[in-house]
Amino acid sequence: MQPQFLDHLRAELSAIDAAGLTKRERLITGPQGGRIPVGGRQMVNLCANNYLGLANHAEIVQAASKAIHQYGFGMASVRFICGTQDLHRQLEEATAAYVGQDDSILFAACFDANGGLFETLLGPDDAIISDALNHASIIDGVRLSKARRYRYATSDMDELETQLKLADTEGARFKLIITDGVFSMDGYVAKLPEIRALADKYGAILAVDDCHATGHLGPQGRGTAALTGAHVDIVTGTFGKTLGGAMGGFIAGPQPVIDLLRQRARPYLFSNALAPAVAAGALKALEIAEAADDRRATLMRHTQRFRAGLTTAGFDLLPGATPIIPVMLGEAQRAQHLAAALDRRGVYVAGFFFPVVPKGKARIRTQMSAALTDTDIDFAIGAFTEAGRELAII
Numbered sequence: 001m002q003p004q005f006l007d008h009l010r011a012e013l014s015a016i017d018a019a020g021l022t023k024r025e026r027l028i029t030g031p032q033g034g035r036i037p038v039g040g041r042q043m044v045n046l047c048a049n050n051y052l053g054l055a056n057h058a059e060i061v062q063a064a065s066k067a068i069h070q071y072g073f074g075m076a077s078v079r080f081i082c083g084t085q086d087l088h089r090q091l092e093e094a095t096a097a098y099v100g101q102d103d104s105i106l107f108a109a110c111f112d113a114n115g116g117l118f119e120t121l122l123g124p125d126d127a128i129i130s131d132a133l134n135h136a137s138i139i140d141g142v143r144l145s146k147a148r149r150y151r152y153a154t155s156d157m158d159e160l161e162t163q164l165k166l167a168d169t170e171g172a173r174f175k176l177i178i179t180d181g182v183f184s185m186d187g188y189v190a191k192l193p194e195i196r197a198l199a200d201k202y203g204a205i206l207a208v209d210d211c212h213a214t215g216h217l218g219p220q221g222r223g224t225a226a227l228t229g230a231h232v233d234i235v236t237g238t239f240g241k242t243l244g245g246a247m248g249g250f251i252a253g254p255q256p257v258i259d260l261l262r263q264r265a266r267p268y269l270f271s272n273a274l275a276p277a278v279a280a281g282a283l284k285a286l287e288i289a290e291a292a293d294d295r296r297a298t299l300m301r302h303t304q305r306f307r308a309g310l311t312t313a314g315f316d317l318l319p320g321a322t323p324i325i326p327v328m329l330g331e332a333q334r335a336q337h338l339a340a341a342l343d344r345r346g347v348y349v350a351g352f353f354f355p356v357v358p359k360g361k362a363r364i365r366t367q368m369s370a371a372l373t374d375t376d377i378d379f380a381i382g383a384f385t386e387a388g389r390e391l392a393i394i
């Protein structure tokens with residue numbers, strides 16, 4: 001490779017480091033959980049998307065291991081050639097039923113689901129109206145489509161209406177509004193009833209990416225549509241968070257939507273089928289999640305306890321009711337320093353900063369899990385309080 005090119009990359013890396021923005025990966029030497037082994041220590045884990053604590057659930061592990069013996073390790077094929085097992089269809093049917101849609105289609109990840117959604121369904125005469133804080137995979141998926149793009153400031157209903165009108169003025173044939181169900185960096189729930197009302201007023205389709213909701217929010221964990229009582233036309237989601245935490249994504253919606261995606265969605269047509277063990281584990285995770293009111297209650301209790309503890313200690317939290325609790329710190333280095341001070345005290349968190357969140361809005365995003373105990377929560381509150389004082393943050 002040309003040395004100049006590698007020098008160019010090294011300069012880029014140095015600039016990232018000089019700005020305090022380097023992301024470092026610590027090695028976990030065991031399964032995901034409320035406490036995780038890191039470098040010989042057991043740390044309290046506050047940064048997994050393991051909301052219901054299913055990532056290492058015994059029945060899910062068992063279902064996956066049974067499937068690996070019965071169905072083998074891999075499919076070595078995309079779905080439409082010879083990669084569809086009965087397991088894949090069962091998972092699609094169970095997912096659709098869970099989120100209240102006709103049918104669903106699996107992808108290797110929700111990143112791919114969002115990559116395939118817009119390009120397949122919409123053409124150059126159509127309009128996509130997207131919340132400014134939507135997940136990177138939605139932004140990329142929208143870029144891949146030929147539809148016209150409109151953006152509204154996050155959860156700003158006036159601006160959404162303005163954009164819907166603008167799309168009409170500019171002659172849009174079909175309009176689709178896309179929003180995260182829960183905004184992952186802030187923990188805010190989208191204003192689905194208001195968005196639904198605007199969608200109906202202007203004849204738009206409403207699609208919601210419910211990655212941070214499916215499995216733990218709403219009755220039986222059915223997600224933000226069930227939580228808010230708003231009907232959603234299309235749902236995208238993941239099996240990589242609450243629903244077992246392995247991998248895999250889906251789109252659920254009306255039959256013709258799913259049928260066309262199966263014919264045309266490029267990340268579906270040109271990418272391998274989910275591994276049997278992953279499909280079987282996800283299927284078991286759905287079954288467990290639906291019945292897991294006990295775990296949802298634990299999750300809610302931790303959320304309230306941790307929020308109250310950090311508020312009393314004097315931290316600046318974003319308000320909200322989801323298990324995502326962002327501790328706001330301003331500059332990236334402040335978030336890095338607090339994360340390091342928490343690490344020394346046995347609490348595993350991650351600092352988030354530009355480009356993941358806007359400049360000057362660095363934070364430690366904590367996430368609650370039903371895998372944590374009350375003792376873990378108190379331990380974490382204590383560690384935050386000590387570390388925050390040490391760094392004069394509180």
Ligand SMILES: *Cc1c(COP(=O)(O)O)cnc(C)c1O
Pocket residue numbers: 108109110111112114135137180184209210211212237238239240247248249
């Ligand atoms: C995590 C996440 C994704 C990506 O899901 P994967 O299955 O991990 O690819 C997409 N959208 C949102 C809103 C997410 O939070």
